[in-house]
Every structure is written in structure tokens, then in C-alpha cells.
Amino acid sequence: xxxxxxxxxxxxxxxxxxxxxxxxxxxxxxxxxxxxxxxxxxxxxxxxxxxxxxxxxxxxxxxxxxxxxxxxxxxxxxxxxxxxxxxxxxxxxxxxxxxxxxxxxxxxxxxxxxxxxxxxxxxxxxxxxxxxxxxxxxxxxxxxxxxxxxxxxxxxxxxxxxxxxxxxxxxxxxxxxxxxxxxxxxxxxxxxxxxxxxxxxxxxxxxxxxxxxxxxxxx
Ligand SMILES: C[S@@+](CC[C@H](N)C(=O)[O-])C[C@H]1O[C@@H](n2cnc3c(N)ncnc32)[C@H](O)[C@@H]1O
Numbered sequence: 476x477x478x479x480x481x482x483x484x485x486x487x488x489x490x491x492x493x494x495x496x497x498x499x500x501x502x503x504x505x506x507x508x509x510x511x512x513x514x515x516x517x518x519x520x521x522x523x524x525x526x527x528x529x530x531x532x533x534x535x536x537x538x539x540x541x542x543x544x545x546x547x548x549x550x551x552x553x554x555x556x557x558x559x560x561x562x563x564x565x566x567x568x569x570x571x572x573x574x575x576x577x578x579x580x581x582x583x584x585x586x587x588x589x590x591x592x593x594x595x596x597x598x599x600x601x602x603x604x605x606x607x608x609x610x611x612x613x614x615x616x617x618x619x620x621x622x623x624x625x626x627x628x629x630x631x632x633x634x635x636x637x638x639x640x641x642x643x644x645x646x647x648x649x650x651x652x653x654x655x656x657x658x659x660x661x662x663x664x665x666x667x668x669x670x671x672x673x674x675x676x677x678x679x680x681x682x683x684x685x686x687x688x689x690x691x692x693x694x
Contacts (some may be wrong), residue, residue, distance in 0.1 A: 482651055485614040486566055489545070494568035498546040507548035507609060510649055514549075514607050514687070515556055517647045523672060523691045531643065533557075537604035540639075542593045543611020547573030550586055553607070561587045561603075563596065564611075594632045598639045605645045606636060612650040612661070629664035637669040640692050646670065648688040658686060665690050 483489070489497060497503055515533075524530030531537070537558050541550045544562030546569050553560045564570040570590050577583040591597050593608070593615050615632065616625045636646065646665070652658035662674065665688060672690035 482613065482653070485617045489566050490568045494546070494566070494572060497569070498572040504548055507545070508552050510609050511549040511552040511607070514609060514647045514649055515553070517675065517687055517689050518605055518607065518645055520689055523645060523689060525694075531605075531645065538602075540596075540598065540603050540606045542606060542608035543614070544573060544588070545569045545611070547576050547583070547586070547588075549607065549609045551576070551583065554582060554586060559585060561589060561598075563589045563591050563593065565590070565592045594628060596635060596639060600638045601641055603639050603644065604641055606640065607646070608648045608650070610649060610651070612648045613652070626660050626664075629660055630668060633664035633668040633670070636665075637692055642692065642694075644692040646672075646688070646690040646692075648690070650686055650688075651684065652686055653683055658683075662688060669693050 487493065519531060519533050521530065534557065539553055539558045539560050541553060541560055541562045544550050544564050547562060550560045550562040550573065562570075562573055564573070567590060570588055573586075573588055577586050577588065589597065593612070616628055619625045619628060640646070648661075648665075650661065652661060658674075665672070669692060670690040671693050672688065675687040675689060677685050
């Protein structure tokens with residue numbers, strides 16, 4: 476029998492001593508950083524380019540939001556790749572670890588960190604070039620049991636993410652939908668709210684498991 480991999484529990488697995496443990500884990504660091512590097516490649520995927528072949532180029536100076544930045548592994552890789560980064564996380568225990576890293580590292584001086592909810596982003600309309608989110612987007616509906624409310628929250632968030640992006644803005648979300656239904660409502664919250672794109676899975680036959688949504692703001 477194939478056992479389903481257990482997803483972490485939010486917020487329990489990211490507070491107090493669990494946040495300390497997360498931040499000390501070399502495995503977690505490697506894993507988050509590797510996924511972020513892959514996400515950066517997906518951000519520049521040529522299949523997202525316009526019909527005439529034009530698109531964005533690695534090396535241009537972009538402002539990127541890292542949604543659910545946790546203790547800052549993904550933000551660190553983004554900065555190493557030359558981006559200006561604003562990391563956003565809802566949990567003080569996680570964000571304070573990222574703040575400690577910023578204080579002690581010259582390379583992270585430009586990193587901006589905001590304690591906030593992805594569903595209520597304190598970010599101005601038309602102010603961000605691109606957005607990524609690594610292993611965090613799953614959790615944004617954690618408080619809600621009701622299917623209709625879930626869909627509404629995701630749609631409202633997708634809509635506002637579209638508004639804060641500048642023209643040609645792209646979004647790559649790496650997450651772990653539990654099943655086909657969850658995958659569908661997360662995907663639709665972008666596709667029905669001004670985005671186009673496609674998804675990539677390690678195992679295309681598997682509905683749950685690691686999924687990347689590669690999206691761009693429609694012209
Ligand atoms: C697996 S961790 C983040 C990993 C992060 N990419 C890193 O490099 O460390 C998931 C994070 O998502 C954050 N999160 C969950 N729900 C959120 C929400 N609604 N708004 C902002 N952050 C959220 C959690 O607090 C947690 O820090």
C-alpha cells in the first residue's frame with residue numbers, strides 16, 4: 476500500500492520550538508533552497524513568453540514578493556540571484572528567525588520583511604514585478620472548513636495578487652494540494668482572476684503532491 480506523505484500541520488509545526496527546529500534543519504534548508512532555485516527557473520520559463528517571443532530576462536532587477544517566507548531560506552536564494560525581495564509571513568516565530576539572519580548577514584541587508592497574512596497583503600496596487608511562494612500557499616485556507624468560503628477567500632486573494640502586480644507580472648506557486656479538488660480551486664483562483672499559465676508536477680499522474688503553478692498576468 477502506498478502511504479500518503481503527511482503534510483505539516485499549520486500553525487503547530489511552525490511555532491515556538493518547532494520554528495527553532497525548522498530553522499536548524501539542514502535538510503529543510505537544502506530542500507527549500509533547491510525548490511526556490513527551480514522556482515526561479517520556472518519564473519523565466521519561455522512558455523510564459525508573449526506570442527511574439529518577448530518575455531522577462533534573468534539579470535534584470537526585479538522586485539519580488541516571497542509569500543510565506545518563513546525563516547528566509549527562499550528569500551536568501553532570491554537575493555543571491557539579484558532580486559530585490561520583500562518577504563511576508565504570518566507567524567512571528569518564523570519571521571523573527573529571518574530577521575536575525577538579516578541582521579547578521581551583509582548579503583541580506585536589502586531584504587525587507589513584513590509580518591502579514593497572504594490573504595490581506597499590505598502591498599500597494601501595481602507595485603511588484605513578480606511573486607513566488609514556496610511550500611506556504613497550502614496553509615492560507617487553514618481556518619476555513621466551508622467549501623464556499625474557501626473558494627471565496629482564494630478568489631479574493633488571487634484577485635488582489637493580480638492587482639499588486641505590474642504589467643507582465645509573473646507568479647510561481649509551489650504547493651502540495653491534498654487532492655484533485657483542492658488543486659482545482661487553487662488553480663481556478665488564479666485562472667478566473669486575470670492570470671494565464673500552466674502547472675508542472677513531478678509526477679503528472681498524481682493529483683496531490685508537489686505542484687508548481689506557473690502564471691502570468693493577462694495583458
Ligand atoms: C514551509 S514554511 C515556509 C518556507 C519558506 N519558503 C522558507 O524558505 O523557509 C511555510 C510558511 O508559510 C507561512 N504561512 C502560512 N500561512 C500564511 C499566511 N496566510 N500568510 C503568510 N504566511 C503564511 C507560515 O507561517 C510558514 O512560515
